[in-house]
Structure formats: C-alpha cells, structure tokens
Amino acid sequence: MDKFVKLAKTLSKYALTNIPEGYQAQVMVTNTETETFRFAKNQVTQNASDTNIYLHITVNFEGKEGVFGTNSLSESSIKKAVEKAVESCKFSLKDEEFAGFAFPYELDLEPRNFSIAKPEQIYEKIGIIFKIAKKENVDIYGSISNEKTMLYIENTNKLQSWDCGDLNKIVIISEVETGGTGYSGRGYVNIEDLDVEPLTYESIQKARVPFIDKEIELGDHKVILESAAAATLMNVLAFSSFSAATYDENRSFMSGHLGEKPFPNSVNITDDAYHNLYRSLRIDFEGNRKSKINIVESGVLKNVVHNIRTAKKMNTETTGHALPPPQKEPFPLDVMMIEGNSSMEDMIKSVDKGIYITRFHYIGLVDEKKTTITGMTRNGTFLIENGEIVGALTDLRFTDDITRILENVVKVEDTVRNIPGFLWGANIAPGILTGKFKITGSKPRG
Amino acid sequence: MEKKLLALIEQAKELNVSYSDIRFIRDEYERIAVKNDQVEEVAGGESEGIGIRVLVDGAWGFYATNQLDEEGLKMCLEKAYDIARNGGKISEVNVEIEEIAPQKGSYSTDCKIDPFTVSKDKKIQLLLECTKIMMKVQGVKIAKGSLISVKENRCFASTDGTYVEQNIVKCGGGIQAMAIRGDDVQMRSYPAAFDGDFSASGWEFIEDIDLVSNSQKTAQEAVALLEAEECPHDVMDLILGSSHLALQIHESLGHPAELDRVLGHEISLAGGSFLSIDKVDNFKYGSVHVNINSDPTLYGGMGSYGWDDEGVPAKRAKLVDKGMFVNYLSSRESAPIINKKSTGAMRVTTFNRPPIIRMTNVNLEPGDWTLEDLIKDTKKGIYMETTKSWSIDELRLNFQFGCQIAWLIEDGKITKMVKNPLYSGTTPEFWANCDAIVNKDRWRLWGIMNCGKGEPMQTAHVGHGCSLARFKNVQIGVKK
Incomplete structure (x- = not known):
C-alpha cells in the first residue's frame, strides 16, 4: 500500500500542478489487481488476471465540470489528461448543485497490508473441489475470483485520502444426472481460511434433492x-x-x-x-x-x-x-x-x-x-x-x-x-x- | 506496436507454448449528457494495455497489464505462462484449438465524420435543444439526452503468424422524457431505450437519427401514458417494434446460441442454454419465417470487425434457417467439439479481459409484410415498442419483457394507447408462433452498448438487425 500511495502522490502532483488558477480539482488514482479462475465440468476453463493503474481527473471552474481518465501515467500523458478535462469544463454549463470537493480531515483508519492470492493457492482450492466432484460423481461449475483495489484521492482543498479493500468470492454449482442443480457461494477475506469442502457438499446436497x-x-x-x-x-x-x-x-x-x-x-x-x-x-x-x-x-x-x-x-x-x-x-x-x-x-x-x-x-x-x-x-x-x-x-x-x-x-x-x-x-x-x-x-x- | 508484439510472440515460442496470442488495445471514449437545462456530464477517458493468452500443456493462462515498458511486458508473459503451467497440473483435459491460416492486414470503420472532431459545444447544444423541447411539453418532469463516442485501436499477433490491426469508431445517443404523477412514472425514449442507438460509423449517424425532430413526440407520448389505461392481462397477438425486437433476439437467440454457454462455461454466472449440442440441425427453433444470422461484416454494426480476438476473419454465419437451428456462435476451442469451424465470435471488450464468445451482429432477416398490412391483418392484438424491463431464466427459455408503450389493435385498427405493457413466453414456442415479419423497408441495424457477460464482467458492443414481427397467442401482462 505504501508503494502505491507514494506513486499516487507523484501522479497527483503531475496532475494538480497543471490545473489552471481558479479551478478546483480532484485526482482519483486506482490500482486494481484481479484474478478470476473459472471451471466447468470439473475442468478449469478460464483464468484471467491483470493489474491496472488508472487516474481520473475532475476539474471544476465556477460550477462547470470536466472529467477525463487515463492509464497512461507519464508526466506528459497526465498533463494532456488535465488539458482534456479543462477543455471539457470550458464547454460545460454551470451546475448549480455543485457543492465542491471534500475538505481534509483526520484519516484514522487502521492500515491494511495484504496481497492478492497466488495462482497456486487458488488452484489448490479448485483441486479439492474437483476431487470431491469425482468422488461424488457430479459435474461442478464455478469460479474463484479475487479483486484488490487501492484507492487514492487528492484535491485542491489539500485533502489526501487513501485506502485499500478487496472482494474475494467463490461460486460452486453442482449438477447431477437428474438435471438437478445446487448452488453455494461465499465472499471471503483470506484464501487461507476458505474451506471449500463444506461449500462443495452444500451445493451437491441441493442438487441431489x-x-x-x-x-x-x-x-x-x-x-x-x-x-x-x-x-x-x-x-x-x-x-x-x-x-x-x-x-x-x-x-x-x-x-x-x-x-x-x-x-x-x-x-x-x-x-x-x-x-x-x-x-x-x-x-x-x-x-x-x-x-x-x-x-x-x-x-x-x-x-x-x-x-x-x-x-x-x-x-x-x-x-x-x-x-x-x-x-x-x-x-x-x-x-x-x-x-x-x-x-x-x-x-x-x-x-x-x-x-x-x-x-x-x-x-x-x-x-x-x-x-x-x-x-x-x-x-x-x-x-x-x-x-x-x-x-x-x-x-x-x-x-x-x-x-x-x-x-x-x-x-x-x-x-x-x-x-x-x-x-x-x-x-x-x-x-x-x-x-x-x-x-x-x-x-x-x- | 507491431515490433513489440512480434518480439513477445517470439519470447512466448521460446517458452514452448502450444499457442499464444497477444493484443494491444487502446480505447478512447467521450460521453456528454444533459438533464433538463443542465449539463450533467462532459467526460472522457482513455486506456491502453496489453493482454497475453498462452496455451501450455493444454491449459490456458491469461495476464494483462497497462505497464507497457520492457519490464512490464516480460512480467505479463511470465505471469500468463505461470498461471497456465499451474492450471495444467489439475486439469485432465487438454485444450486444443482449430488451426487457421496466418492473417495479415488492417480493418477500419467506414467513418465520414470522426465524432471526436465534432466540438463538445455542438454536442451539448444539440442535446440541450432536445431537452428544451421536451421540457416545454406540460407534464414532463425530467428530460435527458446523451451522446457517446468511442475509438478503438487494436493490434493482434499470434503464434499462428498472424498480425492484424483494427481501427474502429463508434458513436450514438438518445433522448428520454419522464412524466411523473404521484406513483406513476412513465418514460419514453428515442430512438431506443437506455442510452439510445449506436453505430460503428461517424457523426453522420447522429445526424441521421435526428434527435431534435423526435423530441416533441417523445415527450408527448410520455405524458399521454399517464392518462392511458393499464395494459390488459390477456392472450392475444403481439407485434413487436424493431428496437425491442432487437432485445428479444439478443436474449432468446443470441445468448443461448453462444457455444461456451452450451458447454457450461457460463453456468455459474450467466447460465447455460437450452440449445444443447444435440439440437444442431435437429431442432425447430421457430417458424419457417424465422431466419437468423451472425454477420460481423455489416456496415455500421456495433458487432462488426475484420478479425475476432483470436485472429479468425469476420464472416457471415447462418444460425437459424427457416426455423431450424443450424449453428452456434463459436470459437477456435469450442467449434471443433461440434465438428464445425469457428464462426469468429471470440471477442474482448478491452485489453485486460480474456476473449470469450460474444454476439456479433445477430440479425433477423426481413419478411415481406408491410406494417400497415400486418396491423390490418390483426384482429385482436397489441403493438409494443421500446424496452422497459427484461428478465429471462438461465437456460433462456422462460422470459418476461416489459415495454415503454403499447397500442391495442382491434379488427385491424390501432384503437388506443395502453401503459405498462408486459408479455411473457417460452422461447421456442414464442418463435414458433412468429407468423409474419415486416419487409426490408423497416429493417434496421440496432446498436447495443451494454451486453454484459463473463467473469470478470465484460460489457460488449453488439448489433441486431431486424424489422418488426408478429407473434400469435402471446400471454400479455402477468398471468393470473
């Protein structure tokens, strides 16, 4: 998280130093890492992972707003993004309901430092599911996915705010010969604590009714x-x-x-x-x-x-x-x-x-x-x-x-x-x- | 970019992958939206990155990044390879894909006026003129309009020896009027629901749909709906307007014909399909009037391209022939399973998503009726237009759709407007009861921006061409 915050502050600086005088602005930087492993009929059918850093600049001049986003993160690219947001702002009309950006406050959040699961950890869980499927003679479909998001906000009111969160989930669908299907699914925090066995049996039990x-x-x-x-x-x-x-x-x-x-x-x-x-x-x-x-x-x-x-x-x-x-x-x-x-x-x-x-x-x-x-x-x-x-x-x-x-x-x-x-x-x-x-x-x- | 991609392909070959494809995608978009007399949004954005897919020991790996320096590209390939290698350890089936000839070339949208060269001011003034006209109609509480422009630059290389580049421009828009009285909220949209209609062409498309001239009628209909009677609950003949029929095709033929759904790859999220493999050439999907094709070569289609996202050239494929189901939308991995060739329907929405089977332009071919004759020929019926709500089960059999507006037809004449129209049915039965399709004069290729599928979610652009069609004995309203 510290590395991301350092990078986000640098990117925000690139953006905010290019804001024309008299404008208000907010920079939002996100870093997402995702992993989605899908399986069907007891085979892995897709695994997709990515990492992406994106910067959004919102500018406002006397109630007129412009927004532009980019994941080209060089100083010159960010300068161009700011110019595009400012250009949009010029063509916009005054928004009477614009209420300004947030003001600084004491951000007393407990720091978080965690990593997204490793592919081998996910495969290990899927392997357990497959073994049960074979033993119980059922077809199993589903996915395990993890998404970690780091978010940084800075604005011309001098607010700097950041946090990270994640969304990790497993879905299991069992299908038996009668055509019966059963679902189980959970969101989870740590993959180490994810017990796939009861979830697999929960879905099988439903399918067998x-x-x-x-x-x-x-x-x-x-x-x-x-x-x-x-x-x-x-x-x-x-x-x-x-x-x-x-x-x-x-x-x-x-x-x-x-x-x-x-x-x-x-x-x-x-x-x-x-x-x-x-x-x-x-x-x-x-x-x-x-x-x-x-x-x-x-x-x-x-x-x-x-x-x-x-x-x-x-x-x-x-x-x-x-x-x-x-x-x-x-x-x-x-x-x-x-x-x-x-x-x-x-x-x-x-x-x-x-x-x-x-x-x-x-x-x-x-x-x-x-x-x-x-x-x-x-x-x-x-x-x-x-x-x-x-x-x-x-x-x-x-x-x-x-x-x-x-x-x-x-x-x-x-x-x-x-x-x-x-x-x-x-x-x-x-x-x-x-x-x-x-x-x-x-x-x-x- | 060509050099970078081809160098990466060479590195992939050194890892002994059985197949790899690499795509660089740069997207740009602009969205302008107004609400009443306010500009609600002047926004834009761009993204670029690279996605690498490898097949190692029969297992797939995919990784994507926006880090385009040497270090980032190397990391991307290594991660994709690592994921595939680990996956192979628990998979018992070796993935094999159809071989295709190496492809070279480029493809560009036929675009007369680049929508990004039209000033934002002109776009805003156009939309404000529409909302001004709509707000003048007494009873309209909310008037909205939006215009969206998209540009895509896609470079694709594979271990087949393929390298192709595609430059695609898309734009579109629409307006909406909302009339509210108490708990009654009525809405009309033009030319289609949600954000309107879209085309892979230039600003000339926006000029053609003529939002300004259609603003007053749109607003008047929203207000008139407040006074209209509720749609009856009955069984009668249903005529579907073209923009909503596009959605009917999308949900009840497009999605179930995706071969990955049929093979179970989507069961845990979007669902499966009633069009099981045994049904190819062996299942009456609809009446003899029903001919449906997939055609990514159409001018202006939101699902048009030169090559799909695994290098298969765009081609027209018949899906339903005189009512018989004859083929799926397929890929190089899935088509051989049914002893067919890929229809070239593997697509990605952006750089950090893996290719999955998607609709292209899935079209209902025109019949030979005029709309006027069709109405005259209908004794007891209802004519519905513009999507309001939709829901369909996971196998795409049981559906219930709602439209924004409808008119009753009695003894061959439109008699009155009714509100909150709904209809429901079962897919093969519904299409088997399609007894008339309007001719090519009213055939139009609609563009949809928001086809959601896949995990992680991919929101694809697809097209649907159709005119209007009649369906006999449909349950209108909710069955009691």
Whole structure:
C-alpha cells in the first residue's frame, strides 16, 4: 500500500500542478489487481488476471465540470489528461448543485497490508473441489475470483485520502444426472481460511434433492429466501431506493416517507463498510470516510445515503457514499440486511406449505418507484410441506414488489452470509421467511 | 506496436507454448449528457494495455497489464505462462484449438465524420435543444439526452503468424422524457431505450437519427401514458417494434446460441442454454419465417470487425434457417467439439479481459409484410415498442419483457394507447408462433452498448438487425 500511495502522490502532483488558477480539482488514482479462475465440468476453463493503474481527473471552474481518465501515467500523458478535462469544463454549463470537493480531515483508519492470492493457492482450492466432484460423481461449475483495489484521492482543498479493500468470492454449482442443480457461494477475506469442502457438499446436497412432480399455483406463497436471494433484494433496493438522489427526485419508495414503519421489527437494513465478513473500501470516491448508516431500523425507514452534492441540496452532511466521477448520485455499496433470531431449521419447520428459494437469476426492475421486480429462481428451488423440504421444483418466475415481500417478513435467520454478487461491494444477508411472494410462472423441464 | 508484439510472440515460442496470442488495445471514449437545462456530464477517458493468452500443456493462462515498458511486458508473459503451467497440473483435459491460416492486414470503420472532431459545444447544444423541447411539453418532469463516442485501436499477433490491426469508431445517443404523477412514472425514449442507438460509423449517424425532430413526440407520448389505461392481462397477438425486437433476439437467440454457454462455461454466472449440442440441425427453433444470422461484416454494426480476438476473419454465419437451428456462435476451442469451424465470435471488450464468445451482429432477416398490412391483418392484438424491463431464466427459455408503450389493435385498427405493457413466453414456442415479419423497408441495424457477460464482467458492443414481427397467442401482462 505504501508503494502505491507514494506513486499516487507523484501522479497527483503531475496532475494538480497543471490545473489552471481558479479551478478546483480532484485526482482519483486506482490500482486494481484481479484474478478470476473459472471451471466447468470439473475442468478449469478460464483464468484471467491483470493489474491496472488508472487516474481520473475532475476539474471544476465556477460550477462547470470536466472529467477525463487515463492509464497512461507519464508526466506528459497526465498533463494532456488535465488539458482534456479543462477543455471539457470550458464547454460545460454551470451546475448549480455543485457543492465542491471534500475538505481534509483526520484519516484514522487502521492500515491494511495484504496481497492478492497466488495462482497456486487458488488452484489448490479448485483441486479439492474437483476431487470431491469425482468422488461424488457430479459435474461442478464455478469460479474463484479475487479483486484488490487501492484507492487514492487528492484535491485542491489539500485533502489526501487513501485506502485499500478487496472482494474475494467463490461460486460452486453442482449438477447431477437428474438435471438437478445446487448452488453455494461465499465472499471471503483470506484464501487461507476458505474451506471449500463444506461449500462443495452444500451445493451437491441441493442438487441431489429429487424433483417432485407438483404444479405450483400462480399467486402468493409462503417463501423462504436463502441469503443469496435475500441479498439480491438488498442490491436492487440499493439501486432503486436508498440513495438521496432517487429519494429527492421522488423515484424511491422511501420518498417522503422517512420515519414511517412499513416493515416488521425484524427488518433491519444498514450500509456498513466495516463489517467483518469482508474488506470494503472505507472511504468513498470523494475521499470522505464512509459512515455506517441505518437505512431501515426495526422496520422504520430511517435514512438514505449522501454524497457532498446531495447533502448540500438537502441541508445535511455527506455520509461518504459518492461514486467515482462523473457519477453524480450517491450509492450505498455496502448495503446489508441484519440477522434476526430464527435458525434456518426453525424457519423451515414453521412452514406448513411453501417454497424454499436458493437464489435468483436475471432480476428485471419493472417499476423503480414501486420496487416491482421480476426474475427466475435458480439452482435449488424446493417445495416445503409440513415443515420439511419434500422435493425440488423447476425454476419459477416471480413478479412482486420488494416492499411487499419485506412487509410480510415473518422470520429472519440468525446468521448472515457474504454472498458473491454482481456489484462491487457487500452482498450480505440472512435468510428470510416471508408470508407473501407472488409466483407468476415456471420454466418447463428439460 | 507491431515490433513489440512480434518480439513477445517470439519470447512466448521460446517458452514452448502450444499457442499464444497477444493484443494491444487502446480505447478512447467521450460521453456528454444533459438533464433538463443542465449539463450533467462532459467526460472522457482513455486506456491502453496489453493482454497475453498462452496455451501450455493444454491449459490456458491469461495476464494483462497497462505497464507497457520492457519490464512490464516480460512480467505479463511470465505471469500468463505461470498461471497456465499451474492450471495444467489439475486439469485432465487438454485444450486444443482449430488451426487457421496466418492473417495479415488492417480493418477500419467506414467513418465520414470522426465524432471526436465534432466540438463538445455542438454536442451539448444539440442535446440541450432536445431537452428544451421536451421540457416545454406540460407534464414532463425530467428530460435527458446523451451522446457517446468511442475509438478503438487494436493490434493482434499470434503464434499462428498472424498480425492484424483494427481501427474502429463508434458513436450514438438518445433522448428520454419522464412524466411523473404521484406513483406513476412513465418514460419514453428515442430512438431506443437506455442510452439510445449506436453505430460503428461517424457523426453522420447522429445526424441521421435526428434527435431534435423526435423530441416533441417523445415527450408527448410520455405524458399521454399517464392518462392511458393499464395494459390488459390477456392472450392475444403481439407485434413487436424493431428496437425491442432487437432485445428479444439478443436474449432468446443470441445468448443461448453462444457455444461456451452450451458447454457450461457460463453456468455459474450467466447460465447455460437450452440449445444443447444435440439440437444442431435437429431442432425447430421457430417458424419457417424465422431466419437468423451472425454477420460481423455489416456496415455500421456495433458487432462488426475484420478479425475476432483470436485472429479468425469476420464472416457471415447462418444460425437459424427457416426455423431450424443450424449453428452456434463459436470459437477456435469450442467449434471443433461440434465438428464445425469457428464462426469468429471470440471477442474482448478491452485489453485486460480474456476473449470469450460474444454476439456479433445477430440479425433477423426481413419478411415481406408491410406494417400497415400486418396491423390490418390483426384482429385482436397489441403493438409494443421500446424496452422497459427484461428478465429471462438461465437456460433462456422462460422470459418476461416489459415495454415503454403499447397500442391495442382491434379488427385491424390501432384503437388506443395502453401503459405498462408486459408479455411473457417460452422461447421456442414464442418463435414458433412468429407468423409474419415486416419487409426490408423497416429493417434496421440496432446498436447495443451494454451486453454484459463473463467473469470478470465484460460489457460488449453488439448489433441486431431486424424489422418488426408478429407473434400469435402471446400471454400479455402477468398471468393470473
């Protein structure tokens, strides 16, 4: 990290010394290292690794903004990048809502120093998975991926802020001869601590549940959403509802409803970059330290997240949720649902007739304001009868409002899991049992 | 760059790799966006770097870096080699790839006006004129417009003896009007949803789509939707407008025809495909009216190029012939598995991503109907335009799509506008019920900027050519 910070300071100096007088500017330098190893039918099919350093310069003159990014890092290239940003700024119009860049503060973060996993460490884990697959006579698909990001922000207010984080995840899908598939997946912090054996068996166990030939009626059902499915709902709400920008523009279901209590006490949603299940960046892309924000507390709508811009407009403080420029809207990258007090076993036992859903596929946002989504279930959808899983179902289509699903939450699992997601950031949730979940179709078998 | 790449290929050969390819890619982009009377974004960026892929003892290795000095290139090759060598220790299958003849040459977009030479001021004024017109329409709360320009310089060398260079220019844009009343949010976009329509050509494309002249109608339709009735829930005939039909093709034929999906390489993320290997030449994908091809040679196509990212020359390939499924989008590794030649569909989005099978320009060939005759011929139907939402299962069978706007058709006439239209179906059944396709006069090659696939995620540019088509007996709205 020290080497990166030293380099980033040098690159920032190249940029900031070329800023014309009277301009404000922010430099953002990122260094990403990624590794993605994918496997299918017990063979490694792809391994891709890279390292890349990128510099973003944002300039602002009397409210007019220009942005340019480059990974050509010579002094002359950075000078040209600054010139391009300044040129863009000249053509821009005054942005009345521009609220300036961040000011210096005491950055009291615990230093981090870690390396991305070595290829041989990843292959070792994949090798264990393959051995189990062979022993159990199943086909296994999946990936192990690691992404380390170092971030440095400096601006003309003399702010210098930096941090590093990573996002490491494993996905395992087992497939058996009947066509049954099962999913398991986790985000993890250190590859040394990643125990792939129980995860592999978790996916195999799901795949082996025999199919049951029962038609599922369309309409409302009691449903248990496993952590992966519940975390997906959180991701959609992060996009559609939890930002001050969607709130302010009346695009969020929360708009005008802060302080109201639409959900039961067991629904608690937070944005927490400091959770111990993963290592998020603890500063945002304006350089401000991220605050932990309670978005929904005991069912009450409490807060939305801000960047400097929305905070000024709504007369409050930034919560440290700015995205990289030129994005103007804040975003909660570390949204998670908090655990409740029911074990998964008790949740299943409490259902007389219902459906257990492992995860979703291809969620489409049908109505942003109403939080209506549609999607399919995937890799482990089961029928529950009299408190037991009695068979596997074909994948089901659902179309429902996330708010309605949460309004009808009956139980929340006592354990949260970090689940691999599509977005950079948290994907942490417990399982939930909801009394209403609308099934609107099913996939034919075969 | 040629010297550097060829020198690296020589170094790779010294490591006894069975195959290696190396690509240098330099990308440049510019995005200008306005919202109401404000300039929301004047941004640009560039990136360059090198990606090296090696095949060692039957296992792949890939590494990429933006460090382009001698030390960086050496490190990149060594890391790719090291990854492959370690991978070979746990793999039981030796990867083999189709041999191809060495390729030499260059390819450039046919671009009359380089969009990067058009001033930012002109672009901003164009968009502000659009949003001004849209905001004047009473009821419009948010008006947006954006223009995007992209330039790609790609140099590719391989141990086959290939060295090719490609220079591609792309641009496009669109406008959006949003009308909001209470919880009712209605949106119209022109010429297509999201950021609009795109083409691998120059600024002349932006002039052709004429955003200004279409602003008022776009805004008026958004407001009119607030007053419109809800779309009925019923089974009826569905006519899909061209820009949305492009997405239908993309999701229900394009993705399932990707051979890597069929072989399971995408199962853990994007999913598999119902088009299993036994279905080639042996499966009725759609009605006899349905002819679909992959054609990366089309002028203006966002999926057009001279060579794919493993050196295979661009070529047209039939995927569905008179309703029969006949081929996949494939690569040099996957095509031999089904005893075919690669269709040249291996693509990377930027330097630090490995090549994977992608769509090119996947097109539905035109029929012989006029739209007017098609509407006259429809007793009970609905005509939907412009994508609003989409969702499809992991095998690409069960789908539900939503459009921004629709009109009911009764006894051969359009009777009224309805809002929030949705339809759902099962892919082969849906395409088997395609009984009419509009003729070439309304055939258009659409450009999509945001086709996501792969891990790490690659957002590819693809094209879809189509006119309009009718599908019989479709479930409209949500089945109750």
